[in-house]
Amino acid sequence: MPHLNKLHEKYKDKGLVIIGVHSKAAAEKMADFAKKNGIKYPIVIDDGDKTRRKYAVDSNPD
Numbered sequence: 029m030p031h032l033n034k035l036h037e038k039y040k041d042k043g044l045v046i047i048g049v050h051s052k053a054a055a056e057k058m059a060d061f062a063k064k065n066g067i068k069y070p071i072v073i074d075d076g077d078k079t080r081r082k083y084a085v086d087s088n089p090d
Contacts, residue, residue: 032067048070055073
């Protein structure tokens with residue numbers, strides 16, 4: 029994830045948007061994890077697993 033932070037910082041002013049997508053499982057721990065690991069881009073909860081199904085996510089991180 030450090031490489032995503034670097035991309036986010038380098039290209040955010042040029043329009044690049046990185047959005048982390050977290051499964052609903054253990055979602056209550058996501059904010060603490062993001063803070064502890066210095067994640068600087070937004071993270072959303074995939075409530076209903078629509079994103080996971082649409083992009084055939086079969087592992088985490090993917």
